[in-house]
Amino acid sequence: MSAKVKLNKRILDFFGEYLVLVAILLLVIVTIFVEPKFLTIGNMTNIMRQFGPLIMVALGMTFVIVGGFIDLSVAGLMSLVAVLTLAMIEPLGQLPALIIGLLIGVVCGLINSFLILISGAITQAEGLFITYGMSVVYGGLALTFTGGVTEHMSYMSCPYTIFTEIGTGTVGFFSTSFIIFLVVLAILYVFHEKTYLGRTINLTGGNKTAARLSGISINKSIVIIYTLSGLMAALGAIILFSRVTTASPVLGRNFETNAILAVVVGGTRLSGGKGSVIRTVIGTMLVILLANCMNLLGVSVFMQNVMRGAILILAIWLDSHKED
């Protein structure tokens, strides 16, 4: 009896740990055999470009989830950053617009964290609903600002070379957005694993009372995780609208669920305290490859949504079994 339970647990652990990698391998192998176009350079570049926006949001979300909270405001925030940044290119120039776009993300993140601190929300559910409300506010601001109209980059009379470079440029074999991703990943990895502030985020997510009693400022952690999430969502929004050359006021829709999916599928513990940016990269790879392979195989977008929901449920189910 006990041996059987142990075996079951070991099988579950194995799946929990390596399921994502096995799934990616299987998916890629099947796709290569059925649709050889998968391996063409065009498709590889395509995957790299699709990678850009989601990975940024997911990296920011990783810190929020590791810190024991969740951030649904990225959907509205991305829309707001995109429309405001695009509108500012003409009057202010490219570089200032880019910087202000990122600053808007930081400010929105700060607002989120202050609301959480003032209201004294300590559970994930409270954070979820407050950030959802803020997502509605940011999305509403984006809609009010544009009047519901999608803005086009190509209609502008001023140069917008920086954004073209971010969206469609290449450095050697890699796309520019992929290079940005590598740089950001390196910075975030060092911040999370090697600095004092980065480690306190893990402790906050693991056990808030213990963290406070050992002299860690939880409030500081909360401000950092939400600000980081806001900044990364803004970066993701800029990369996304540079690639599609239009900024719609509903640009960020569904990014929050996809980012959570990427983080959780990668194996970051949803209850907080455990996880890493590398895991998120693997999780995002699965989400992107899943979409790419299913598109190549001719699976409908609707069934892809069903698959995504099922994978999210499966990943959380495995996650909850790890805790026992």
Place this chain on the structure above:
Amino acid sequence: MNFKINRSTFRKLGKYKALVAILVMLFVMLFFPTNFFTRFNIFDLLNSASILLVLAFGITFVIIAGGIDLSIGGTMVVSGIVTIKLMPHAPLLICMLGGLLSGVIIGLINGYLVVYQKTEPFIITLGMGLLLTGVAQQLTDAHPIAASNPKFMMIANGFMFGVIPNLVIIMLILLIIAYAILRFTQFGRNCYAIGGDYEVAEYSGINVRKIKTMTYVIGGFAAALGGILLSSKLNSGSCVYGDTTALTVISAVVVGGTSLAGGLGGIPQTALGLLVFAVMENAMIMLRINPYIQIILRGIVIVTILCLDSYGRKKRREAV
């Protein structure tokens, strides 16, 4: 002494904040020359709030028992679509039973995953909502489908006695049933006990798992019923109707005074909380506020109220 009076007054105000908000809005509307206070508009307001109210009654059980269900929007659209899809093959009653059954099954799955598998309720139901949206898109090819039975449309669009919309009557009957179950039955009392303290309830001999699963089934059933009524009102089913339903309804439930921590609240509070949103929506349309600014205002109200809810809990934590 003076301070004490102030505090108890504030506490009372906090308890009835939904009612106060509604009264304030009604008072403000007195000063604007609109058609707000006409019989037609009041019935229209209640009529448009009825479907969300039905959903809110179901989710109240889930929240009081300490759970949460973000998949009710998905459940709503799927049940409506199932009902319409069944129409060419079966009589109307069977179609509606099929729709309700789909809601009960989804509720059972949610309950099983949350209670027996001990998973995080709000993320698992978020995933379920994503999955159900996909199912709804697949079933309808992502465009609205029309109902083929003309009798179906009359359920939600008909009038009783020539004045009162059927939807309002249905909603009132469900309000009384839900209130009676939660207030006067053992099951209802047990829901409060489980939400108050899960472990204490378990040690006092309550079958916590069964009852908590039941709350999810009730939530799914109510969402399915709301979905059928919505499809009947619009005479169509579409995958986009339920996009923001879950979070709007849950915010409204919290506005009424049902705490997200569980164990507090009730059906009348939920009804008042949803009416706050209904009156606000109606008043904003009457005042011809830009629809995009309406979205911002709604968001600000949701954030304010949820922050106040958290703040109240923080004060209670510190008081202990």
